[in-house]
Amino acid sequence: ETGVTQTPRHLVMGMTNKKSLKCEQHLGHNAMYWYKQSAKKPLELMFVYSLEERVENNSVPSRFSPECPNSSHLFLHLHTLQPEDSALYLCASSQDLRGGQFFGPGTRLTVL
Amino acid sequence: KNEVEQSPQNLTAQEGEFITINCSYSVGISALHWLQQHPGGGIVSLFMLSSGKKKHGRLIATINIQEKHSSLHITASHPRDSAVYICAVAHTGTASKLTFGTGTRLQVTL
Numbered sequence: 001e002t003g004v005t006q007t008p009r010h011l012v013m014g015m016t017n018k019k020s021l022k023c024e025q026h027l028g029h030n031a032m033y034w035y036k037q038s039a040k041k042p043l044e045l046m047f048v049y050s051l052e053e054r055v056e057n058n059s060v061p062s063r064f065s066p067e068c069p070n071s072s073h074l075f076l077h078l079h080t081l082q083p084e085d086s087a088l089y090l091c092a093s094s095q096d097l098r099g100g101q102f103f104g105p106g107t108r109l110t111v112l
Numbered sequence: 113k114n115e116v117e118q119s120p121q122n123l124t125a126q127e128g129e130f131i132t133i134n135c136s137y138s139v140g141i142s143a144l145h146w147l148q149q150h151p152g153g154g155i156v157s158l159f160m161l162s163s164g165k166k167k168h169g170r171l172i173a174t175i176n177i178q179e180k181h182s183s184l185h186i187t188a189s190h191p192r193d194s195a196v197y198i199c200a201v202a203h204t205g206t207a208s209k210l211t212f213g214t215g216t217r218l219q220v221t222l
Contacts, residue, residue: 031208037153042114042212043198056209088153097208100145103155 003027004104012110021107023074023091032074037088081111115139118213125220131186133216135199142207146184147198189220
């Protein structure tokens with residue numbers, strides 16, 4: 001399944017680093033999502049974009065900064081993260097805000 | 113109490129067995145999703161339903177809106193079905209915002 005791709009697949013970073021996660025969808029969808037999955041916790045919605053506009057910011061700390069330059073690409077910029085931010089970060093897309101979501105493979109992030 | 117509860121948390125079955133995973137929720141919803149997550153982390157959407165029943169191959173999903181309950185059934189289970197199965201609900205009026213259960217870890221053995 002290559003409809004939604006994410007890079008990198010694994011990332012290790014220090015607390016002072018700045019890095020970015022990238023998501024790309026090849027499905028012609030108009031909505032994109034960032035989710036966080038921590039160990040032994042349910043998936044948590046972080047951000048929702050529709051037609052490149054942010055429509056949901058689920059009380060996410062400012063050290064996570066999303067960017068949606070067009071409907072096919074979504075970034076998550078990371079800076080001064082904490083070890084508790086270590087998790088699997090999943091991107092998803094849907095045709096519109098009512099449609100079923102297609103998930104990417106995720107980026108496993110470790111913050112040292 | 114979580115808005116979405118799944119049971120069981122862990123399930124081991126032998127190949128060929130009929131499997132049922134349950135999901136109960138406590139909020140009004142516009143749709144319910146069943147997702148499958150393999151050990152590598154990638155998630156596949158299995159079903160999105162708002163009423164009745166859907167079938168895809170050996171998978172069947174049902175929902176009872178009045179009882180706020182959904183079930184995912186797997187017939188003739190196979191080791192490749194081993195995964196975490198996640199129930200998620202879209203709240204009424206906010207179709208894009210999903211609330212997830214903690215998942216059911218299924219292991220199917222030979």
